[in-house]
Amino acid sequence: MHSKDITDIVGGLLVIAVGAFAVLHAQQYDLGNLQRMGPGFFPTAIGSLLVVLGLFITLPALFRAGPSIKLNWTGGFWVLLSIFGFAFTLDYLGLPISATLAVLASTSAGNLPWRTRIGLGVAVSIITYVIFILGLGMNMPVLPQF
């Protein structure tokens, strides 16, 4: 427990940041007027509202206690690496290899033995091949191409 609600302080600041960014970025688009709203009107309006809401979130949080922020850094890292890695390798290495690598990446977050992980990767490759390429007829590289 902290004397200030960090969760909401950080959350509120994030909201303010998004809102401010939206308002600033939207200035490059034509705002128009109330009768004929330009592309920039809606984002500016919503962005401003967000800044106000963010203040509503952050300010009260400064005066009350709250739990600490719990982030699963290792889990998040491996899962995201698995996703981004899969996206990066799919076109170059084909589905089976990319899928196996991605499974190896995401299972690094746990403590499965190597053999199980590789086996799981192969199993997932086969299952996804059958479902997506054979069953749904999707077009996707299967073999590595350099």
Next chain:
Amino acid sequence: MDAGIVDGLLYGLQTALTPEILLYCFIGVFLGTFVGVLPGIGSLATISLLLPVTYHLSPVGAIIMLAGVFYGAQYGGSTAAILLNLPGHAAAVVACLDGNPMAKQGKAGIALFVTTIASFVGSMLGLIALTLFAPAIAEVGLKFGAAEYFSIMVLGLIAASTLASGAPAKGLAMVGIGLLIGTIGTDVNTGVLRFDFGILELSDGISLVAMAMGLFGIPEIINSLSSMQETKVQAKVTLRSMIPSRAEFKQTIMPMLRGSGIGGFFGSLPGTGPSIASFMAYAVEKKVAKDPTRFGKGAIEGVTAPESANNAAAQTGFVPTLSLGIPGDAVMALMLGALIIHGIQPGPMLISEQPELFWGLIVSFAIGNIMLVILNIPLISLWVAVLRIPYRLLYPAIIIFVCLGTYSVANDVFNIYVVGFVGALGYLLLVLRFDAAPLLLGFVLGPLMEENLRRAMLLSRGDPMVFLQRPISATFMGIAALILAWSAFMVLRKFLQRKVSERERAPETLN
């Protein structure tokens, strides 16, 4: 009116009884139960995964399958809750309270049987409500102009973000961010590219599938990684052990009816869905019971009423979506998205312009629920076996499925990057205790809201008072304002209560 309904139902039978549609219905409810049983992946994630698959289907088939996943999951969610004390999703949490104790007392079979029957009764009653009310509401909706649409969307979004969970300011902020993300891409009215940062693939905006998966699927997986436990299934379940005694069965009838009523009502409101319905039904049962102390220890009413409620709510949840084109929650937002992708314009004209869609849906809901009863009673051992698969083997496969699902939208790895990015954002939101559902709602409704706002302003020549001058619009705005005021009041009350309890504790610390 009556002739219209009978006609409609006959028409729906024609549509729904084709082998193709029956197959999609079956796939939907089967997948729905499967996913409802499995903890860690819910109907929301599955529906978004199936969206690209449904591109190749007819609109009727697509919605029937997706809807099947939705209400099928309501059947399956309670199975894991009863057997493992692990709810498949939010609405099933209540089933743990009395369902798991029943399982521990050796009454798992009875609990599973009774919840399936309760789910069926709830669904059917909800379906009747849907059939009666949706066309009537659509009639009213035909009188809506741009101002009314805008106001009802505002009402829906405010209701969804403040009534659900957590602080209202956070819920509203989520809606706001969702609205902003919805503006990414080409502005329909002016053709201007907004917030694209020079990335070509963003000119059509962010794909709905990627948003849904990134906001709900990925963070759930990352979160579950930190608390993976080995779970033991409670009891052996045989067909014979499932039939309850006559006395027990009698105890369930009123809870089922009450639960269906509560669920039917709450399901049709925007912002409330099966979860809230099941909690309310449980609370009502406890209040109405002759011996409330039995609750939490295996009271059969505590298990049947919420089940009827969440299934009824799942059916009536379609009322605002089909009759007015306003989604009540994230899943309905996805359904709406699916309709739009198939080129169907949601709104009050839907029922009259696409009768085979509406009536076909109604009839297939009925068929689907019958399929579900068959799936859930004799096939219960199948689901028990599914529950034995360890989660740590499942989630890597789920991740790949998510990636391939979003890839299939445009055959482009760009969408996989988007899922990763949105997933990181979604996890951050989860950690910071933001509810992502209002964000998805805002994202789906954003473009529609903006268009209606612009049109309303154009028609009123720039006069914002138009929203209060037109009576229907003013009513919606008024209700929205009331909800905001009520939420603000609740926040203030909580603040004052905390101050009071702090002051009461202070003298002790001084000593």
